[in-house]
Amino acid sequence: xxxxxxxxxxxxxxxxxxxxxxxxxxxxxxxxxxxxxxxxxxxxxxxxxxxxxxxxxxxxxxxxxxxxxxxxxxxxxxxxxxxxxxxxxxxxxxxxxxxxxxxxxxxxxxxxxxxxxxxxxxxxxxxxxxxxxxxxxxxxxxxxxxxxxxxxxxxxxxxxxxxxxxxxxxxxxxxx
Numbered sequence: 409x410x411x412x413x414x415x416x417x418x419x420x421x422x423x424x425x426x427x428x429x430x431x432x433x434x435x436x437x438x439x440x441x442x443x444x445x446x447x448x449x450x451x452x453x454x455x456x457x458x459x460x461x462x463x464x465x466x467x468x469x470x471x472x473x474x475x476x477x478x479x480x481x482x483x484x485x486x487x488x489x490x491x492x493x494x495x496x497x498x499x500x501x502x503x504x505x506x507x508x509x510x511x512x513x514x515x516x517x518x519x520x521x522x523x524x525x526x527x528x529x530x531x532x533x534x535x536x537x538x539x540x541x542x543x544x545x546x547x548x549x550x551x552x553x554x555x556x557x558x559x560x561x562x563x564x565x566x567x568x569x570x571x572x573x574x575x576x577x578x579x580x581x582x583x584x
Contacts, residue, residue, distance in 0.1 A: 451531070459487055460495045460533040461526065461584075467505065468521045468581045475507075475514030495533060502532035517581070526584075527576035537572065539565040 430528065453461075461538065463481050469516035470476045478496060496515060499505045506518050 446544065454534060455531050456495060456498075456533040457492075459485075459491065460499065460529055463492060463495060464485075464499070464504070464517075464524070464529050464581055465584050467515060467517050468584065471517055471521055475516050478516040480514075498531070498532050502528065504528060504532055521582035522580045524581040525577050526579045527573060528579070529581070530576055537569065539569045539572075 412520055462485060466481050466485070478492055481487070493519055496505060496507075500507060504524055505515050507513070507515055508511050551566050
């Protein structure tokens, strides 16, 4: 994949690669501690998360200028309007956006961009991101886990998830 406008930056002991590729905005999270992670092993958000963040960024850009029609976001970003409608239904249910009906209608942010965290957006679209098969912050083991309390991965995956949550909950839409 060819990367345009690539920038590597650090934030709260993590490194990020921030780049735009063919009008799509990506953020990749890379722990700075040496965990044996290769570039090919980088975790990627689904299209729900990526397109949702992109659409919310567009709403942030037009914040205070009135409603932004969904078809304009879809056209400007070369995204499916039907898919964006599904994403916006989730964002509206999470009370992150409001819809305005009528000829001059569209969507607006429900709150100030500084009050909307990236984690709120991702959880509204992706659900709670789980890396471990065991419940969060618990020694309780899920019945689908074959290792039980002997799982060597649970502790490290819980730490990675806690770090991920801390980062996405510390960055607001206004920070994008």
